[in-house]
Structures are given as C-alpha cells and as structure tokens.
Amino acid sequence: MRLVGEWDLPGHSGPVYALACDYERKALYSAGGDGYIAEWRCISGKQARAIARTPGAVYSLHFVPSIHHLYVGESSGIVYVLDIGQKTLRRSVRAHQSSVFGLGSHPSDPEGWSSGRDGAFVYWDTARSEPFAAVKVAAAGLRDFVLSPKMTSFLCAGRDGYVYEVGRFERSVLQRVPADPCFVVAIEASPVNELVATGGRSGVLKLWTADLELKWEVPAHTITLNTIAWHPSGRIIATGGRDRLIHLWDVQTGKKLLTLSGHLRSVNALLWISEDTLASAGDDGLVKIWHLEDSP
Numbered sequence: 001m002r003l004v005g006e007w008d009l010p011g012h013s014g015p016v017y018a019l020a021c022d023y024e025r026k027a028l029y030s031a032g033g034d035g036y037i038a039e040w041r042c043i044s045g046k047q048a049r050a051i052a053r054t055p056g057a058v059y060s061l062h063f064v065p066s067i068h069h070l071y072v073g074e075s076s077g078i079v080y081v082l083d084i085g086q087k088t089l090r091r092s093v094r095a096h097q098s099s100v101f102g103l104g105s106h107p108s109d110p111e112g113w114s115s116g117r118d119g120a121f122v123y124w125d126t127a128r129s130e131p132f133a134a135v136k137v138a139a140a141g142l143r144d145f146v147l148s149p150k151m152t153s154f155l156c157a158g159r160d161g162y163v164y165e166v167g168r169f170e171r172s173v174l175q176r177v178p179a180d181p182c183f184v185v186a187i188e189a190s191p192v193n194e195l196v197a198t199g200g201r202s203g204v205l206k207l208w209t210a211d212l213e214l215k216w217e218v219p220a221h222t223i224t225l226n227t228i229a230w231h232p233s234g235r236i237i238a239t240g241g242r243d244r245l246i247h248l249w250d251v252q253t254g255k256k257l258l259t260l261s262g263h264l265r266s267v268n269a270l271l272w273i274s275e276d277t278l279a280s281a282g283d284d285g286l287v288k289i290w291h292l293e294d295s296p
Contacts, residue, residue, distance in 0.1 A: 001236075001248065001258050001294045008262075009287040011038055011048055016281035019271040020061035020070065022084065028279055029070060030287045031058035032268075037072060037082070040287065042273045052082055052089070060144075062103035064112065064126055071112065073100025079114060081129040091129040095122050102144040102156075115142040115156055121166050135171050137164050143185050149194035149210040157184035163198060163212060177212045180204070186227050192234035195251070199225030205239055205249065216254045220247055229270035229278070238278060240267030246280055246290075260290055 014033030021028050026042040035054040052072070060073035069090065072080040077096035082089060096116030105112040105126055112124035114131070119141045123133040140160035148155050148165070153174060156164040161183050162176040182201030189196050194210035205220035205228075221241030229238045236257065237249045246260040246267055265283035273279050278290045 001292055003258070003260060003290060004293045005291040006260075006262060007289040007291075009040055009048065009289065010285065012036060012285045012287070014057075014285060015265075015268065015283040016285060016287055017057070017059050017268045018061040018073075019269045019279055019281050019287070020063045021271055021273050021279075022063050022065065022068070023273070024065060027084075028271075028273060028287070029061055029063065030281055031061055031072065032281070032285075033057045035074075037061070037070070038287075042277070042279075051084075051087070052080070054078075054080060057099075059099050059101050060103045060114075062105060062112075064105045066108070067126065069126070069129065071103045071105075071114075073103050073114060073116075075099045077116060077118065079103070079131075093130060095124075095131050095134075096120055098141075101142065104145065104147060106147070106151075113145065113147075113154065115145045117141040117159075121145065121154065121156060123171065133171055135166055135173070137166060137173055138162070140183070143183070144187050146187050146189045146196065149189050149196070155187055155189070155196060155212070157187040157198065157200070159183040161200070163187065163208075165212065175212070179206060186225060186239075188228040188230055188237075190230050190234045190251070191232055195234075197228050197230070197237050199228055199239060199241075203241060203243075205237070205254075207237075207251065207254070218249070218254045218256075220249070221245065224266075226266060226268050227270045229272050231272055232275050238270050238272070240270050240280060240282075242266040244282070246270065246278075258292075262288060 016032035056075040098117040102115035110127040143157040145156040180200030203221035263282040269281040
C-alpha cells in the first residue's frame with residue numbers, strides 16, 4: 001500500500017474533532033471547535049459549505065442514511081438532529097449533562113445511541129429523533145462506543161481505563177474489562193468479522209475478540225491514540241494520535257504498513273470514505289483526504 005496523493009481542505013477556524021459521511025450522496029461532514037458543520041464532496045473536497053452552526057464545540061457526528069438525518073453532539077450535552085434532505089433542524093435535545101463524545105445508530109432498525117462525558121449511555125428512537133432511556137455506566141465518564149459485532153451489546157470506552165459492555169436489550173452494564181492504564185479514547189469494531197480495536201492515553205493499539213479477549217497489542221503512538229478507523233475490507237486498521245501521525249496496521253499480524261504525516265497538530269478523527277480514500281481531521285483545523293493505492 002502506498003500514498004498516491006493528498007488534499008488539504010481548509011475552512012475551519014479551530015480544531016476539527018469529528019467526521020461523518022453520506023456515502024450515497026458522496027458528502028463528507030466535518031465539525032469541531034468553531035461550531036460549524038461543513039459539507040464537502042467526499043473525494044475532491046470541492047463545493048464546501050457550512051450547513052449549520054452550534055453555540056459550542058462539536059465532538060461527534062453521525063449520519064443516519066435511511067432517513068438522511070445528521071446527529072451532532074455538542075460540548076454542552078445537546079444533540080442536534082439535522083434533516084439534510086429538508087435542510088432544517090429537526091430537533092435539539094439536552095441528552096447529556098456535558099460533552100457528547102459518541103453517536104451511532106443501528107444499520108436497519110430505528111435505534112440510535114449516544115455516550116458522554118457524564119458517563120451516561122443513552123438510547124434513541126431515530127424515527128422520532130428523541131431519547132427514551134439511559135444507563136449510568138461510568139462515574140469517570142465515557143468517550144466513544146461501538147455496537148458489538150454480535151449486535152447484542154455496546155462496547156463503551158471509559159475514561160477510567162475500562163471498556164464497558166452494555167446490554168442492548170438489558171440496558172445495564174454486563175461487564176467491564178481493563179483496556180488502558182489511563183483511559184480509553186477510541187474503540188471501533190471490524191466491519192466484516194468479530195474483532196474490536198481500542199486505543200487510549202497510553203498510545204497502545206489493542207485488538208480484541210467480540211468477547212473482549214485480547215489477541216494482540218502494539219505501541220502505536222508516542223502519546224494518546226485518539227481515533228481508529230477500520231478499512232472496509234477488515235484487513236487494515238488506521239490510527240491517529242496526538243503525535244500528529246496516522247499509521248496503517250495489518251490486522252492479521254499487527255505490523256505497521258504505512259505512516260502518513262502532514263497534520264501539524266493532533267489527529268482527532270479518521271474515516272474511510274472508500275476502499276482507497278481516507279479522510280482525517282486534526283487540531284490544525286484541517287480536513288485531509290489521502291488517496292492510497294494497492295489497498296487489500
């Protein structure tokens with residue numbers, strides 16, 4: 001695998017913390033410290049426009065393709081639901097008491113979820129754009145989460161260094177597993193097999209089974225590992241960290257395949273927008289598009 005080109009997408013006036021993609025329309029969304037939600041063309045980055053602005057910083061984004069809604073998680077604990085098709089604000093709800101770090105939805109059922117600095121995991125009805133239940137998971141707070149590969153529970157990144165498993169139907173904490181000596185920042189599940197990757201303040205990348213049994217670990221970044229993105233094939237993991245670097249890893253062996261450098265400050269978000277195109281966002285205010293060759 002090798003880099004064949006990269007594009008900078010300037011426009012934000014502060015750090016960029018979150019990315020989301022409407023794959024059908026080939027629209028890439030970014031948001032961060034300046035409160036603006038920007039829309040770009042996925043591949044070229046052209047035709048950028050600001051589609052909304054929030055009073056505070058935005059830490060999370062999630063696009064629900066079945067209904068064309070963009071969920072926006074803000075530092076105040078408010079979740080905004082934007083109807084992209086109608087170009088309107090559908091709803092704003094104070095779902096958390098502080099920053100919203102995780103947003104997600106079921107691929108086919110009208111279910112959504114959010115996680116926050118307040119330690120709560122919140123269940124949403126995406127058809128109605130409103131929360132209907134919540135579980136207090138970790139007193140120290142939560143960062144991101146992922147629907148487990150078995151789709152019966154959620155794996156939440158805890159600021160106390162644990163990964164918490166929360167039942168999708170039980171709506172309670174099922175177990176917790178130590179995953180980082182400081183705190184877990186990033187967690188992501190493979191799109192094709194029952195594997196989960198985590199990373200955190202220690203900079204170590206860990207690969208787990210769906211039952212949270214450790215398969216391997218590797219020192220990935222010299223300081224906090226902020227973000228993880230699985231390649232659509234499930235064979236490569238991309239990581240980004242506070243050391244300003246992006247690394248691509250072989251899932252089978254844990255070996256480093258490629259390093260991408262170009263961000264001037266911390267890398268906060270990664271998103272594969274096609275099999276050979278990776279988007280990144282950082283504290284330098286840039287969204288970058290990396291075009292790769294010889295992907296698996």
